[in-house]
Amino acid sequence: GNSVTQMEGPVTLSEEAFLTINCTYTATGYPSLFWYVQYPGEGLQLLLKATKADDKGSNKGFEATYRKETTSFHLEKGSVQVSDSAVYFCALSDYTGNQFYFGTGTSLTVIP
């Protein structure tokens, strides 16, 4: 079946530190992969996506590369800011595009 596993949090970093949040997946067929971000009291917002192997999604300084050989889609940012404090969710959509599967979320706090 389809599933997503992401690193447990919470993660606390100092401003300008390097961020990695690990995400691995299990899927049949060729899924699309997504990272969503949730700020306090809000819904999930799409951060970036990749739709095929070796694609790199990027947005707002965040990047993730679709690695089919390791079934991974790790989120990275070179220099985090206090405003990046949020919960980050890795997700996949199955080959039909209708069903989405989410990881449990990783809470990030960036301190000045």
Add this chain to the structure above:
Amino acid sequence: NAGVTQTPKFQVLKTGQSMTLQCAQDMNHNSMYWYRQDPGMGLRLIYYSASEGTTDKGEVPNGYNVSRLNKREFSLRLESAAPSQTSVCFCASRREQTNSPLHFGNGTRLTVT
């Protein structure tokens, strides 16, 4: 551009009470979804509607019903609320195109006592 709008934002119910959560989207999306979010468990699909006139169960449908009223609106009903339904409920929509992402509303924080 409102996107996905959910009402209410907060709701407190007593066990056994019923209520309906409303969701509307103005992006002309065919597919709409209801998810629940519980601490440490990510998002789990309650029901979805691939198009107007169709609905399907997700991972956790028990205790819920849905209505796809028209292309814009997708409501979620709790017929007899239970404490296990305490969660944040999110409505989402997406275009029918493969690889299209979900667009989420801001959620309804539901507490059942």
